[in-house]
Amino acid sequence: MRLRFVLGIGLAMLFANSAEAFTAYVSNEKSNTVSKIDTDSWKVTKTIRVGQRPRGIAYTKDQKYVMVACGDDDTIQLIDTHTDAVAGSLPSGPDPEFFAAGPDGKLLYVANENDNTVTIIDIPRRALIGAVQVGVEPEGMVMSPDGKILINTSETTNMAHFIDPVKREVVASVLVDQRPRFAAFTPDGTELWVSAEVGGTVSVIDPVKHVVEHRIEFAIPGMRSDAIQPVGVNITREGKLAFVALGPANHVAVIDIKTHKVLKYLLVGQRVWHMEFTPDQKYLLTTNGLSNDVSVIDVASLKVVNTVQVGELPWGVTISDH
Amino acid sequence: MIRTSVVATLLVIAVSPALPASTLDVKIGYIGTIEKTTTISLLEMPAPNAGLAGAQLAVDDNNTTGKFLNQSFALQEIMLNGEDDPAAAMQKLSDAGISLIVADLPADGLIKAADAGRERGLVFFNAGATDDRLRQDDCRINVIHAAPSRAMLGDALAQYLVWKHWTRWFLVFGSHEPDKLFADALRRSATRFGARIVQEREFKDTGGARRTDTGLVQIQSQIPLFTQSAPDYDVLVTADESQVFADYMPFRTSQPRPVAGSAGLEPTSWDASFGQWGALQLQSRFTKKFSRWMTALDMQAWTAVRMIGEAVSRTNSADAKTITRYMRGPDFAVAAFKGDKLTLRDWDLQLRQPILLADGRTVVSVSPQPGFLHQHSELDTLGFDRPDTKCQLK
Numbered sequence: 010m011r012l013r014f015v016l017g018i019g020l021a022m023l024f025a026n027s028a029e030a031f032t033a034y035v036s037n038e039k040s041n042t043v044s045k046i047d048t049d050s051w052k053v054t055k056t057i058r059v060g061q062r063p064r065g066i067a068y069t070k071d072q073k074y075v076m077v078a079c080g081d082d083d084t085i086q087l088i089d090t091h092t093d094a095v096a097g098s099l100p101s102g103p104d105p106e107f108f109a110a111g112p113d114g115k116l117l118y119v120a121n122e123n124d125n126t127v128t129i130i131d132i133p134r135r136a137l138i139g140a141v142q143v144g145v146e147p148e149g150m151v152m153s154p155d156g157k158i159l160i161n162t163s164e165t166t167n168m169a170h171f172i173d174p175v176k177r178e179v180v181a182s183v184l185v186d187q188r189p190r191f192a193a194f195t196p197d198g199t200e201l202w203v204s205a206e207v208g209g210t211v212s213v214i215d216p217v218k219h220v221v222e223h224r225i226e227f228a229i230p231g232m233r234s235d236a237i238q239p240v241g242v243n244i245t246r247e248g249k250l251a252f253v254a255l256g257p258a259n260h261v262a263v264i265d266i267k268t269h270k271v272l273k274y275l276l277v278g279q280r281v282w283h284m285e286f287t288p289d290q291k292y293l294l295t296t297n298g299l300s301n302d303v304s305v306i307d308v309a310s311l312k313v314v315n316t317v318q319v320g321e322l323p324w325g326v327t328i329s330d331h
Numbered sequence: 332m333i334r335t336s337v338v339a340t341l342l343v344i345a346v347s348p349a350l351p352a353s354t355l356d357v358k359i360g361y362i363g364t365i366e367k368t369t370t371i372s373l374l375e376m377p378a379p380n381a382g383l384a385g386a387q388l389a390v391d392d393n394n395t396t397g398k399f400l401n402q403s404f405a406l407q408e409i410m411l412n413g414e415d416d417p418a419a420a421m422q423k424l425s426d427a428g429i430s431l432i433v434a435d436l437p438a439d440g441l442i443k444a445a446d447a448g449r450e451r452g453l454v455f456f457n458a459g460a461t462d463d464r465l466r467q468d469d470c471r472i473n474v475i476h477a478a479p480s481r482a483m484l485g486d487a488l489a490q491y492l493v494w495k496h497w498t499r500w501f502l503v504f505g506s507h508e509p510d511k512l513f514a515d516a517l518r519r520s521a522t523r524f525g526a527r528i529v530q531e532r533e534f535k536d537t538g539g540a541r542r543t544d545t546g547l548v549q550i551q552s553q554i555p556l557f558t559q560s561a562p563d564y565d566v567l568v569t570a571d572e573s574q575v576f577a578d579y580m581p582f583r584t585s586q587p588r589p590v591a592g593s594a595g596l597e598p599t600s601w602d603a604s605f606g607q608w609g610a611l612q613l614q615s616r617f618t619k620k621f622s623r624w625m626t627a628l629d630m631q632a633w634t635a636v637r638m639i640g641e642a643v644s645r646t647n648s649a650d651a652k653t654i655t656r657y658m659r660g661p662d663f664a665v666a667a668f669k670g671d672k673l674t675l676r677d678w679d680l681q682l683r684q685p686i687l688l689a690d691g692r693t694v695v696s697v698s699p700q701p702g703f704l705h706q707h708s709e710l711d712t713l714g715f716d717r718p719d720t721k722c723q724l725k
Binding site: 144166167168184187 | 399609616637641645664672
């Protein structure tokens, strides 16, 4: 009995210590590099030279590559995750900024800021296979959890566009506040959250009725309201909490999904834009453009527990599955 | 419970107007001035479509948005030569069923057109005139200002110079009316933010040509003479909207000092070198369409037409009254690549906006500067704040 108890503690400690280490890749918009971070030691283990102005960044579904949108080179580069070298590129169309993959990981939908289009790319064939006309300055991209609807936000048109990925056409558009940057679905697909950077709000949209049902506003004591500029939105897998990066307000808001109320503001680095959870949902990494670092938020305790220095103007972050 | 659902319903209507069965046509007029200014620098020569190009690009942008809302925008322009009557142009546009007019007109012409158009329910969007009096004693209830005022430009520059601790100014102003008005604005800004003008000189326009084949030889000896024997100063501030002398000042002053105002570090609503906050996308669209750089005047006209587009998409109305009521209300805001949202001051109908400080090659800074605080909006540290206003909107 006693032995088993000790063994139990030992096992628990073993698991705690050997929490799986993941790999995070962070795009540094100004340095033209990608920083590779080990989430166990929280150290940058490699800095990879990429094309000009790297912004949107994501693993391919098979984890073989990390895709980086290099806007000023009009291409999406593929970093081989074994060699950490650029091993190819995708024909992205002009000025790619952000993208989302389809459910099978084969198709990639790219927001081309300069062209009012969403470009569709076949990743295995590395070929451009179609385009959808959207509003002015497309930016945010996300696929619904069931893979049936693709969302694109257009910054000057101030809309979330609902795109049928099969028909490749816009089936609905919803007006939100000024300069929508990012869109995220709740895991059950019943709510679409869209941040408006200049408007300073997050709109919660009913994706069936295509209407804004709630508008979340932010207020941080001592902070001028114009500095609160929401960009990245990340929602926990069980759909309880949403994290919203507030840009030059240097805070991440934690929101209760059920009540749409802000529970807490976490102080992170300067000009926080994009974020990503580790796959075990223990940590949330944030890119802080003006302080050139990544903040590590402990999701359970809602505390910032670490900071990792990266390149200049870190923009996006992607984390390995294992 | 009932109350909550009512609020929710209102919100839905406010942000997601139902698609009308037929297209909403929005006609916008544009009255511009063909600029014949001769400038010191060839790079500054105004294009024949200065201003108008910005309005045309914004109509494209509005239409890209409009196709998702069943709204269609069209621009009808009248470009005036020096002696043409702006009121006649207004009448022509009004007869064509237009009640929203973007204007790049001198202050007098704008007032004339606006007053003549008032009974017809016309609303003007001032894209060109920076005159302070249009925001003060000569403000009009049917004139909305997308262009910044001279006071805003002066304050933006003063805040930066004070932040740099360059508080001793040598002010040189031109002999034309606009130069003197800008000098007045700079004096006001100096007093407001704690700079001191240690010397003032007028640079008289004696009517010579801006460019001559060997002119540089003379200028490099004339400017040191003109600027010598001044008390010690930190920065030479120029007021030369007429472009007679300011561009001659950098690198030629008697004492080695930086130049600001109408040359050197210039406060402006836009600069072709600017790419921050997504501005790169607008610059690319503009140069692709017009094969030239986008100027401050183009940006002001773009902003005016985008203000209309924004109000139309939120109200689903092309009615001038509905649109201006919405713009003056608390929900109106327009994004214009300047970091902050731009909103309308309800006391003088001036669009609040950050001001860029550009040196001709890059943007050095954007005002308001850190530390210049305000109880409502930091943007109200630029120009005439509510307590300073002499405007009575009637």
